Amino acid sequence: MTDVSPKGAAGVRMRSVDKAFGPNVVLRELNLEVEPGERVVIIGPSGSGKTTILRVIMTLERIDGGTIRVGGQHLYHEPVGDQLKAASEKHIRKVRSNIGMVFQHFNLFPHMSALENIMLAPVKVHNKSRDEARETGMELLAKVGLSEHANHTPGQLSGGQKQRVAIARALAAEPAVMLFDEVTSALDPELVGEVLSVLRDIAEEGSTTMMLVTHEMAFAREVADRLVMFDNGRIVEEGRPSDVLDTPQKPRTREFLGAVGDQ
């Protein structure tokens, strides 16, 4: 499988995006451009707003200002003539279908088996037949190494297995952009490796655009095309992972890397 996403990869362009929760400003006129097929890892101290970047792209939080484009289409706006108008839910749904997300706490549906979790969106959203969806579902489960767990419910799976099912579920929709929000943070240390190796496979074989928020610096160095250091609602520093990790230019980055202890 050379082409995971038939839709092709899509880029993400965030232009002066603002987001605040009450008095707490989380994103300050953020400009971030991700090229199609690029893998960007976002690092930064907790509470810096890095997760919010992913959440506003997934439309889990709505932005206060600025624009976001995914695959060239405005996410929160509809062009009317040469003006931009606030987008309808229908428009947002259409653009959102290009995006997939994997969560820190998996968020699997506990009343469904692993396979049913994966099949739901293809059958209900993408109008695939059940047979077709089951076939792709089993392929995806094989890919994440969980074929024999197809009929197990999330309650019967370990944390690492749950997260692998969640990744397979997100992949089933064949998104052009994949968002990974601290996907290993809730796992026991010995289970982190199995999830990272699945991510590595996706990064290697696919043309999918990936945006990852993580604290796994060694993994970031290995997978990322670009590393973004984020703090206090702004990008502090960005560049090739080896450059940022080995020769950080900004004192804030040095301080952060010193605190997390780069492996």
Added chain:
Amino acid sequence: MSEAVATSPTPSGPSTDQKLAYEPHRKWYRRPEILGPVAIVIAVYAVLLGVEVQPGRYRSAFTADGDLALDWDYFFHLIPQMLTGAYVLARATVLGFTGAIVLGLLMALGRRSQFKPLSWVSAFVIEFVRSTPLLVQLFFLQALFRTTDVVNLSGVQILVLGLALHYGTYTSEGYRAGINSVPDGQWEASTALNLDPITKWTRIIIPQAVPNVLPALGNNLIASFKDAPMGGPVLAVPCMLFFANTIRAEDFRSVEPMLLIGAGFLLISIPAAWGLRRLEERIEYER
């Protein structure tokens, strides 16, 4: 577990702890909330039997008027009539509560609606109905639907309507609590998978809310069954209480019919409560 089995000949602290851990649900006859009512029923029956054993002691020489003593022949003679009354009530309860389940869901969804006027109207109706007694509502509905020629509903129909409306508001609050108990992550995953609202509600939210709503629904069902007899005196629905009133007026007897009604309710309510609890246990799943 195999370890516990292997070491079972020597009774020790940890193994009993382990045994408890494997049986999270106590047997129904060990649950005080079931044992209590059952004990009360048995005690009541025992007292009644005691009364029957020594009838002469309580039975007055007078049987015609003003006699309050228990007449067992009369008691058993009432059973067929009361059974037909119980049937009418049970049917009204089932119909009314079915209506309440549907109406409650509509009101709960209406209250959650993004469309503000619908949300306000739903909230107002829920608060208004919840804050007034069923008795008053039945009189009101009777005045509305029985005194005009335009709409003329029977007593049973008004009772069903009243129960559906009154218990619909209670069920809607149950639904609301159940829906709120579905974790945020499930809503977010639904958005991330781009599920349409119908799929989100029917496949994700409602299936997970139901186990949380079920205890409230069960309690409401039993409460509505206990409230249904109001239809007798108010609406002249031919139920047990209506018969009891008639009997009191004609034969000046209250003890036998009322005793029969109490026993009848216990005989229906307790198995119903037990059945609902079993249902709750079955429907639970591991999160």
